[in-house]
Amino acid sequence: MTRINQAVLLISVLVILVLGGVLLTAYGRTKAPEQPIAFSHKIHAGDFKIACEYCHSYARRSTVAGIPSVARCIGCHKVTALDKPEVKKLADYWNRKEPIPWVKVFDQPDFVYFSHQPHVLKGIACESCHGPVERMEKVTEAVTLNMERCVTCHMERKASIDCWTCHK
Numbered sequence: 463m464t465r466i467n468q469a470v471l472l473i474s475v476l477v478i479l480v481l482g483g484v485l486l487t488a489y490g491r492t493k494a495p496e497q498p499i500a501f502s503h504k505i506h507a508g509d510f511k512i513a514c515e516y517c518h519s520y521a522r523r524s525t526v527a528g529i530p531s532v533a534r535c536i537g538c539h540k541v542t543a544l545d546k547p548e549v550k551k552l553a554d555y556w557n558r559k560e561p562i563p564w565v566k567v568f569d570q571p572d573f574v575y576f577s578h579q580p581h582v583l584k585g586i587a588c589e590s591c592h593g594p595v596e597r598m599e600k601v602t603e604a605v606t607l608n609m610e611r612c613v614t615c616h617m618e619r620k621a622s623i624d625c626w627t628c629h630k
């Protein structure tokens with residue numbers, strides 16, 4: 463191999479590494495953290511059609527949507543799928559009286575004020591902000607809720623775009 467060919471090869475490898483890095487960073491931004499129990503929205507909200515608000519029951523009356531307690535899970539899982547290893551983990555948390563340390567997926571910085579209530583009461587579907595969760599084995603931040611997205615919808619829907627609406 464000539465020196466020039468070696469140089470071309472070296473540069474190609476570097477370019478591939480850099481591009482790969484850029485792609486990985488972009489991909490890494492779509493958060494889908496590992497959870498303590500492999501909870502599947504596809505099974506619960508998709509296949510078995512359990513309503514979102516059965517588990518996220520604060521959404522229409524509070525800032526937060528809420529994550530269900532272990533008791534809510536056990537309501538079904540004292541009888542359902544007891545042989546599944548991930549359900550055994552669930553039973554362990556219940557027996558130890560410990561909450562499940564779920565990892566947050568959608569997370570706004572502290573200087574942003576967001577509340578579920580006005581949105582849910584206006585009939586805006588969970589999906590328009592969170593993506594098709596009922597098809598996800600594992601919740602992924604498929605939709606990035608950045609300022610542009612909030613403001614674009616607020617303009618379309620004639621909601622307030624004053625800075626203090628979202629930055630209190």
Ligand code: HEC
Pocket residue numbers: 514515518521525526527528529568569570571576578581582586587588589590591592607
């Ligand atoms: C207008 C956009 C929007 C809609 C509609 C919406 N959400 Fe959210 N949701 C958010 C944002 C933004 C966050 C992150 C809030 C934060 O970090 O302070 C969030 C966080 C959450 C969380 C985790 C934290 C919490 O609030 O408990 C859950 C669970 C959730 N949403 C479920 C739902 C469900 C279920 C619905 C439908 C009933 C829904 N969301 C509708 C924007 C939305």
Ligand code: HEC
Pocket residue numbers: 499500501502505506510512530531532534535536537538539542543546547548549552
């Ligand atoms: C309204 C009833 C109901 C509630 C509430 C419920 N589940 Fe389930 N869950 C089911 C059903 C039905 C299945 C599917 C059982 C099967 O495939 O045999 C299931 C399956 C599972 C599985 C096994 C998945 C697999 O195939 O390995 C896990 C883990 C699980 N649920 C965790 C939870 C957790 C954690 C909660 C609470 C946040 C919860 N479930 C709440 C009904 C429920």
Ligand code: HEC
Pocket residue numbers: 497501503506507512513514515516517518529530564565566567568569588589592595596600601
């Ligand atoms: C059986 C209970 C159950 C049902 C039904 C359910 N969820 Fe969840 N949801 C959970 C649990 C438990 C978590 C925390 C673990 C995880 O992220 O997978 C969660 C997490 C989430 C999150 C991520 C919260 C965060 O950390 O940012 C969103 C968004 C969400 N759910 C939306 C929905 C939507 C939309 C529906 C209806 C299509 C729905 N959920 C139905 C139990 C449920």
Ligand code: HEC
Pocket residue numbers: 574575576577580581584586590591607608611612613615616619621622627628
């Ligand atoms: C899909 C459309 C949509 C998206 C996306 C959306 N909003 Fe909204 N938002 C609305 C609508 C419509 C209203 C007005 C509700 C009403 O009239 O009661 C509203 C109202 C609000 C309010 C209450 C305003 C008031 O005057 O009380 C706040 C705060 C808010 N949004 C923050 C946010 C933030 C922060 C985001 C992004 C993380 C966001 N919204 C994303 C549609 C949206």
Ligand code: HEC
Pocket residue numbers: 570571574607608609610612613616622623624625626627628629
């Ligand atoms: C409808 C909600 C909404 C309105 C209205 C809004 N913002 Fe934001 N803003 C957000 C959200 C959500 C974020 C955080 C997500 C992000 O970084 O885009 C943010 C982030 C920011 C940031 C930090 C940017 C960064 O890169 O970290 C600044 C500065 C800011 N907003 C200023 C403003 C000003 C000034 C106004 C009025 C002209 C305004 N915002 C109106 C929702 C809003």
